[in-house]
Amino acid sequence: MLGCTGHTPPWRIRGNELIIRGPQNDGRCTDERYLRVSDPHPPEIGNAYREMLDLFPPLPVLPRLEFVRSLRGKAGLFTERLIVVGVMDALEIAEQIWRRHRDWVMRRVAYLHGGQRFDPEMSRRFLFVFVAGRIIAHEFGHALRRYLDVWTPYPFDEEASADFWAGVIDRLRRKDHELGQEVFFAIGCDGPGCRHPTPDGRAHAYLAGRAHASRFIEQTA
Numbered sequence: 001m002l003g004c005t006g007h008t009p010p011w012r013i014r015g016n017e018l019i020i021r022g023p024q025n026d027g028r029c030t031d032e033r034y035l036r037v038s039d040p041h042p043p044e045i046g047n048a049y050r051e052m053l054d055l056f057p058p059l060p061v062l063p064r065l066e067f068v069r070s071l072r073g074k075a076g077l078f079t080e081r082l083i084v085v086g087v088m089d090a091l092e093i094a095e096q097i098w099r100r101h102r103d104w105v106m107r108r109v110a111y112l113h114g115g116q117r118f119d120p121e122m123s124r125r126f127l128f129v130f131v132a133g134r135i136i137a138h139e140f141g142h143a144l145r146r147y148l149d150v151w152t153p154y155p156f157d158e159e160a161s162a163d164f165w166a167g168v169i170d171r172l173r174r175k176d177h178e179l180g181q182e183v184f185f186a187i188g189c190d191g192p193g194c195r196h197p198t199p200d201g202r203a204h205a206y207l208a209g210r211a212h213a214s215r216f217i218e219q220t221a
């Protein structure tokens with residue numbers, strides 16, 4: 001992280017705390033402390049990361065995956081050797097989608113399970129796991145850019161590049177494009193001070209990544 005050199009990696013674990021050193025608005029370096037969740041529930045969330053790693057050549061540096069109770073609105077974070085998911089933040093994004101599109105989510109989840117009808121609580125749980133998986137895919141996209149220097153159509157926009165690579169990963173793992181697009185739309189940024197692209201920009205970059213992976217799959221088929 002810029003302005004906070006001398007700590008590599010810029011984070012450490014102490015018991016149930018994850019401590020990340022980073023610059024504040026005034027440029028000073030301070031420690032941010034987050035409460036770790038050692039066994040995220042449900043466990044599928046952790047398996048997703050292993051499946052993503054299997055898609056690519058071994059990374060020279062393997063980022064550790066950590067879950068924290070809350071990342072205070074950020075949902076996900078990538079820094080040197082570390083990917084973090086905020087469980088409550090992911091839940092909040094899932095709930096936001098659920099409140100807006102509950103019936104659509106239920107139909108989509110049923111469709112993805114061969115037409116088998118899920119009850120609302122099961123659908124909601126599926127959505128939460130799905131959102132957490134997309135956050136990991138985005139952060140892993142940052143790691144692929146950093147450690148494997150993968151190509152991107154957005155050379156000057158690391159956030160769009162990470163969304164693009166999340167799309168590649170999801171296409172390779174056959175994750176649903178409609179729900180995936182909805183998640184990236186939901187985490188788009190509106191208003192001043194945005195570091196991430198807009199809802200449309202994020203969904204677009206994600207779909208571009210999926211299309212890129214589809215072409216690759218066709219060529220190698």
Ligand SMILES: [Zn+2]
Nearest residue numbers: 138142159162
């Ligand atoms: Zn990012």
